[in-house]
Amino acid sequence: MSQEVLLRVNNIDVFYGSLQVLWDVSIEMKSGEMVAIAGANGAGKSTLLKTISGLMHPAKGSIEFAGMDITRMNAYDIAAQGICQVPEGRRLFPNMTVLQNLMIGSYSQKARAKREENLARVYELFPILKERQNQLAKTLSGGQQQMVAIGRGLMSNPKVMIIDEMSLGLSPLFVSDLFRVLHEIRARGITVLLVEQNVWRTLHEADSAYVLETGRIVMSGRAQDLCEEEEVRNAYFGT
Amino acid sequence: MDTLSDLATPLTMGILYGGLYVVIALGLSLVFGVMNVINVAHGDFVTLGGYVAFVAVTSLGLDPILWLIAGIPLFFIMGIVIQRFLLYRAFKMSIDAALIIAFGISLIIQNASQLVWTPLSRSLMTPYSFKSFQIGEVYIPLVYLLDFIAAVIVMLVVHQFLKRTYLGQAITAASQDRQTAELMGINPAVVYQYAFGIAMALAAIAGVFLGLTFPFNPTSGVRFLIIAFGVIILGGLGSMVGTFIGGMFFGLSQALGGYFWGPTGQLLVPFLMVLIVLTIRPQGLFGR
Ligand SMILES: Nc1ncnc2c1ncn2[C@@H]1O[C@H](COP(=O)(O)OP(=O)(O)OP(=O)(O)O)[C@@H](O)[C@H]1O
Numbered sequence: 102m103s104q105e106v107l108l109r110v111n112n113i114d115v116f117y118g119s120l121q122v123l124w125d126v127s128i129e130m131k132s133g134e135m136v137a138i139a140g141a142n143g144a145g146k147s148t149l150l151k152t153i154s155g156l157m158h159p160a161k162g163s164i165e166f167a168g169m170d171i172t173r174m175n176a177y178d179i180a181a182q183g184i185c186q187v188p189e190g191r192r193l194f195p196n197m198t199v200l201q202n203l204m205i206g207s208y209s210q211k212a213r214a215k216r217e218e219n220l221a222r223v224y225e226l227f228p229i230l231k232e233r234q235n236q237l238a239k240t241l242s243g244g245q246q247q248m249v250a251i252g253r254g255l256m257s258n259p260k261v262m263i264i265d266e267m268s269l270g271l272s273p274l275f276v277s278d279l280f281r282v283l284h285e286i287r288a289r290g291i292t293v294l295l296v297e298q299n300v301w302r303t304l305h306e307a308d309s310a311y312v313l314e315t316g317r318i319v320m321s322g323r324a325q326d327l328c329e330e331e332e333v334r335n336a337y338f339g340t
Numbered sequence: 341m342d343t344l345s346d347l348a349t350p351l352t353m354g355i356l357y358g359g360l361y362v363v364i365a366l367g368l369s370l371v372f373g374v375m376n377v378i379n380v381a382h383g384d385f386v387t388l389g390g391y392v393a394f395v396a397v398t399s400l401g402l403d404p405i406l407w408l409i410a411g412i413p414l415f416f417i418m419g420i421v422i423q424r425f426l427l428y429r430a431f432k433m434s435i436d437a438a439l440i441i442a443f444g445i446s447l448i449i450q451n452a453s454q455l456v457w458t459p460l461s462r463s464l465m466t467p468y469s470f471k472s473f474q475i476g477e478v479y480i481p482l483v484y485l486l487d488f489i490a491a492v493i494v495m496l497v498v499h500q501f502l503k504r505t506y507l508g509q510a511i512t513a514a515s516q517d518r519q520t521a522e523l524m525g526i527n528p529a530v531v532y533q534y535a536f537g538i539a540m541a542l543a544a545i546a547g548v549f550l551g552l553t554f555p556f557n558p559t560s561g562v563r564f565l566i567i568a569f570g571v572i573i574l575g576g577l578g579s580m581v582g583t584f585i586g587g588m589f590f591g592l593s594q595a596l597g598g599y600f601w602g603p604t605g606q607l608l609v610p611f612l613m614v615l616i617v618l619t620i621r622p623q624g625l626f627g628r
């Protein structure tokens with residue numbers, strides 16, 4: 102596993118209009134890592150992810166990906182560069198079929214070339230999706246929708262996969278299955294950035310982690326170390 | 341003679357020339373789907389399509405349907421240019437700004453057509469303009485049948501395009517969730533351009549069949565915009581089947597309204613139908 106920094110967020114401030122939501126946030130991800138961002142409701146996790154994906158732009162600071170400055174890049178260009186986001190709430194295209202949702206994931210030129218290969222991979226990870234491929238996305242259960250959302254991300258042949266609140270509304274058993282898939286995805290060399298409200302779970306799965314509190318990074322380090330931090334235990338595990 | 345066979349004529353005619361409304365409405369709904377902007381100039385693009393075809397018929401002696409071989413690409417390119425250099429710039433500021441630009445385009449087309457083609461009514465005259473055919477007891481003008489055939493072909497082509505091509509799927513995806521479409525690598529500006537180009541190509545087609553079916557003048561566009569709007573709402577926003585059935589339904593109620601109440605009933609009845617349908621099904625006949 103190479104250990105160069107693949108994605109680096111440098112001291113960004115982000116606003117919604119005049120409302121500041123992120124203050125001086127910095128994170129970095131090494132190639133092949135699984136990184137977690139934990140934090141309570143409204144801490145600014147989704148905002149951070151949207152800024153990395155280019156749906157929002159920071160007022161201050163910069164974002165680098167694979168040695169390239171992507172701070173001002175448009176979301177669709179960033180996607181083509183190999184950062185995919187599985188958004189909060191899945192955000193499937195409800196009136197398109199499962200297969201169409203997956204295919205639209207491979208919209209960018211580079212991904213199109215590997216379309217068949219990636220589709221086979223997705224069906225291997227989630228065999229149920231092959232059975233359901235001609236069903237409209239909106240008719241699937243929440244868990245299956247999350248599978249499509251992750252599969253759609255994989256279809257873009259990403260270097261980095263960002264997943265916002267994967268486990269929201271899903272049963273713990275099902276979430277364990279999804280985490281198994283994430284580890285498999287990572288084993289294939291895709292760097293994973295996870296955001297969860299479920300801090301305990303996330304810290305046990307990830308390599309390194311950041312804790313975000315009302316728009317600021319308050320703790321960071323190896324996920325395992327953070328598990329043992331007293332502050333984290335007090336704040337999130339109630340022990 | 342019993343009323344049923346009396347009614348057969350307006351019923352059949354209404355359904356058939358409803359095809360014209362389908363083609364007009366499809367362009368309006370395509371742009372609304374992706375941009376959430378009612379293109380208030382769409383009706384005027386249709387009449388412009390009619391006038392350009394009028395020139396092709398009168399000065400070049402072309403058959404208007406044959407003219408579409410050149411008219412479709414011409415309008416498509418016009419659409420891309422208008423979107424790229426005019427509408428999109430306003431749209432980036434706000435939807436209201438885009439709406440005002442569209443109003444401006446509408447007024448310009450109306451006034452320019454008055455200058456160039458006078459306020460008189462025109463229609464596209466062809467050797468088959470007055471031909472009719474017979475089904476049972478009923479005589480139907482041939483051009484009405486052409487409207488219907490055009491609608492079926494246009495529907496099938498647009499549907500297959502949206503379903504089978506990457507660009508079509510990008511348009512479909514962007515009209516369901518623009519932000520997520522961007523996360524998939526889809527550039528919304530490109531989607532708007534093509535959607536607008538296609539809508540203009542549809543306006544060129546609609547203009548020809550409008551000119552074959554009804555006389556039109558420089559201000560007719562407004563009326564067809566309102567009709568197309570009614571058709572989309574009736575059928576349900578975002579549903580192609582809905583637009584198709586909506587167009588037929590609109591033509592049908594118009595023909596029946598005209599049959600029973602004369603010219604005043606022609607628009608009153610279909611819009612009453614729109615109101616009734618919306619009261620029962622606010623999302624329209626096929627809306628989801
Ligand atoms: N579109 C918006 N306009 C204005 N403020 C917003 C917008 N979206 C989010 N915010 C505010 O920004 C802050 C951070 O929101 P964000 O969605 O990033 O939090 P989060 O950590 O993802 O929360 P959650 O766990 O609920 O998903 C919140 O206070 C929220 O109210």
Ligand SMILES: [Mg+2]
Nearest residue numbers: 146147148189
């Ligand atoms: Mg969030």
